[in-house]
Amino acid sequence: MFNPLAPKLLAELIGTFAFVFIGAGAAAIVGQGVGLPGIAAIAFAHGLTIMVFVFAYGAVSGGHFNPAVTIGVLAAGAMRAGEAIGYIISQLVGGVIGALLLAAVLGGTATGLGTPALAHDLALGHTTVTITPGIGFVIEAVLAFFLVTVVLETAVAGRAGNLAPLAIGMTLTLNIMMGGPLTGAPFNPARALGPMIATGDLSNAWLYVAAPIVGALAAAIVHMGIAGLAAQPATAQARVPASSPAE
Numbered sequence: 001m002f003n004p005l006a007p008k009l010l011a012e013l014i015g016t017f018a019f020v021f022i023g024a025g026a027a028a029i030v031g032q033g034v035g036l037p038g039i040a041a042i043a044f045a046h047g048l049t050i051m052v053f054v055f056a057y058g059a060v061s062g063g064h065f066n067p068a069v070t071i072g073v074l075a076a077g078a079m080r081a082g083e084a085i086g087y088i089i090s091q092l093v094g095g096v097i098g099a100l101l102l103a104a105v106l107g108g109t110a111t112g113l114g115t116p117a118l119a120h121d122l123a124l125g126h127t128t129v130t131i132t133p134g135i136g137f138v139i140e141a142v143l144a145f146f147l148v149t150v151v152l153e154t155a156v157a158g159r160a161g162n163l164a165p166l167a168i169g170m171t172l173t174l175n176i177m178m179g180g181p182l183t184g185a186p187f188n189p190a191r192a193l194g195p196m197i198a199t200g201d202l203s204n205a206w207l208y209v210a211a212p213i214v215g216a217l218a219a220a221i222v223h224m225g226i227a228g229l230a231a232q233p234a235t236a237q238a239r240v241p242a243s244s245p246a247e
Contacts, residue, residue: 008083012065016066016092048173118130
C-alpha cells in the first residue's frame with residue numbers, strides 16, 4: 001500500500017545527508033582561521049547544497065533539511081505534528097549518516113568533521129572576541145530566525161515562485177559568512193549533532209539544538225503576525241461607510 005509520507009521522509013533524509021556531507025565536509029577540509037575566502041567557500045558549500053536539493057525535493061517534501069525549519073513550519077500551521085516528527089527523525093538520521101561517511105572518507109575524526117564550536121580569542125581588528133554560550137545562543141537563534149522567515153515567506157507562502165530555493169540558499173550563505181567564525185553557524189540541529197555524534201564531542205550541544213528552535217518559533221510568530229496585519233487593512237477598508245467624513 002502506498003504511504004504518502006514515505007517519499008517525503010526519504011527526501012528529507014537524503015537532503016540532510018547531502019547537506020552535512022558537503023557542508024560539514026567543506027568546513028573540515030578548509031579548516032579554521034583561513035580568513036574571508038575560506039569562510040566564503042564554506043558558506044557557499046552549504047548554501048548551494050541547500051539550494052539544489054530544495055530545487056530537487058521541494059515539490060516532494062518542501063525541502064526542509066533542518067529540524068528548526070520543520071518546527072517553524074509546524075508552528076505556523078503549515079503541517080501536522082505527526083508529519084513533523086517523522087521529518088525531524090529523518091533529518092537527524094541523515095545528518096548522522098553524512099557525518100559518519102565523512103569520518104570514513106577523511107580517515108577518522110582528527111579534522112573535527114565540521115563540528116561547530118564557539119569562537120575563543122577570535123581576532124577582530126585590534127581586539128579579540130570570545131563567544132560565550134549566552135551570546136552564541138543569541139547568534140544561533142537570530143540566524144535561524146532569518147532562515148525560517150525566508151522559508152515561510154517564500155516557499156510556504158508561495159510568494160517567490162520558483163525562486164524560493166535560491167532565496168533560501170542565499171540566506172544560508174549570508175548567515176554563515178557572518179556567523180561562521182563566531183559559532184560555526186549551523187543553526188540546524190541535524191547539521192550540528194551529526195558531526196558531534198560522529199566525533200563524540202557534544203560541547204554546547206544544548207545550545208545548537210535549543211537556539212535554532214527558539215529562532216524558528218519566533219519566525220513563525222512573526223510570520224503569522226504579518227499575515228494578520230496584512231489582512232487587517234482590507235477588512236477595515238471594507239467597513240468604511242460610503243459617505244465617510246473624509247469625503
